[in-house]
Amino acid sequence: MAQVDQAQLLEFLCRMGDNTLVLGHRVSEWCGHAPVLEEDIALANIALDLIGQTQMWLGLAAEVEGKGRNADDLAMLRDVWDFRNVLLVEQPNGDFGQTILRQFLFDSWHLAMLTGLTTSTNTEIAAIAAKSVKEVQYHVERSAETVIALGDGTAESHDRMQAALDLLWPYVGEMFVPDAVDDAMAAAGVAPDLGALRARFDAEVSTVLRAATLTPPEGGFAHKGGKTGFQHSEHLGHMLTQMQWLQRAYPGAEW
Amino acid sequence: MKPSEAQIWAWLDDVPDPEIPVISVVDLGIVRGVAWEGDTLEVAVTPTYSGCPATGVISMDIETALRDRGVDDLRIKTQISPPWTTDWLSDKGRAKLVDYGIAPPRAAGGPDSCPRCKSKAVTRISQFGSTPCKAQWRCTDCLEPFDYFKCI
Incomplete structure (x- = not known):
């Protein structure tokens, strides 16, 4: 097994934690606004799980970094260019269908990733993954069911779901295209090989999309630049102005 | 004199879960260990769900309950592995849930x-x-x- 470079390990942990943080915040934006009470509760619960997972990932990231920062510092005091989440999770909620489709695409990747991480050579990563995977099984069960219900629903709901899929499908590629960090993690047995995850993702996602009477757009174009921090979409900065406002305005505030 | 670990477990079995107060934190299976490390009592607690907001309150309740009984030197340790499972709910706890x-x-x-x-x-x-x-x-x-x- 290859030796793990600590800077690359930190990068990897920030990717895991920033994905759950940014999506957790996005989903929490629905609190009090969802179309029915049960969905409101489900979305809030899922957001809560994701924020809880963030505390574990960014907590470990802060330890690895060793500069005396903690998970809250990383979440609330970094700026856009230091975030390492994939572009998919920072995309705006859109309508309810678009939120659910984004969730389904992320959940499907997340479940495959976490399942692979439960056998990580890094025991702390394996422990976080084992904890998170149980929660994410419930997330994907619900998002898949809801994608099918809306896709194979009324003409209106079908059209909205197809439009959401056309919009979001080009963000799928970034979750699977490995870079130097991903390659190093796979070589050291810290994380699974992303290429191998793609096969599982494609099989499971295509089954659900078929049942939902939805068709992914042609072509393999992928928006990239989120997980490397090279170029986030405009949306992330706007989100952070809300998410980080309190800690920026009143540094160190607690309640 | 230091209270025995069995005594500590019995005290913790009086600490209610803040969301479902009919069962105790011991019934819920989230207290994973109680051990004296020298003069310091270490209590290992595992969260049910990683984002459960009750987790912080539970640690505080455990601390308060033990301090009230004279245990001043204590440390609450969060332990995530092995992850919590509903298999750890006690039979007593399950029966109380139904009644509730x-x-x-x-x-x-x-x-x-x-x-x-x-x-x-x-x-x-x-x-x-x-x-x-x-x-x-x-x-x-x-x-x-x-x-x-x-x-x-």
Whole structure:
């Protein structure tokens, strides 16, 4: 097994934690606004799980970094260019269908990733993954069911779901295209090989999309630049102005 | 004199879960260990769900309960591995859940019967409920909705 470079390990942990943080915040934006009470509760619960997972990932990231920062510092005091989440999770909620489709695409990747991480050579990563995977099984069960219900629903709901899929499908590629960090993690047995995850993702996602009477757009174009921090979409900065406002305005505030 | 570990467990069995006060934190299976390290008492606690907001309150309640009984030198340790499972709910805790109107978890993935009228005719409303650990179900005989403590 290859030796793990600590800077690359930190990068990897920030990717895991920033994905759950940014999506957790996005989903929490629905609190009090969802179309029915049960969905409101489900979305809030899922957001809560994701924020809880963030505390574990960014907590470990802060330890690895060793500069005396903690998970809250990383979440609330970094700026856009230091975030390492994939572009998919920072995309705006859109309508309810678009939120659910984004969730389904992320959940499907997340479940495959976490399942692979439960056998990580890094025991702390394996422990976080084992904890998170149980929660994410419930997330994907619900998002898949809801994608099918809306896709194979009324003409209106079908059209909205197809439009959401056309919009979001080009963000799928970034979750699977490995870079130097991903390659190093796979070589050291810290994380699974992303290429191998793609096969599982494609099989499971295509089954659900078929049942939902939805068709992914042609072509393999992928928006990239989120997980490397090279170029986030405009949306992330706007989100952070809300998410980080309190800690920026009143540094160190607690309640 | 240091209280025995058995005594500590008995005290902790009096600390109610803040969301479901009929069961104790010991019934819930989240106290994973109690041990003296020299003169310091170490209590290992595991969260139910990683984002459960009750986790912080539970640690505080445990600390308060032990300090009230004279244990001043204590440390609460959060332990995430092995991850919490509903298999760790005690039999006493499961029975109390039913009395309280919450159907206990079952490997089959759903409640055996309505905790109010005991009818087997139950249907799922949502896999997510009032707290991260519960799902919403409904009895189609008495028509009452109820919480189901979901398996994890």
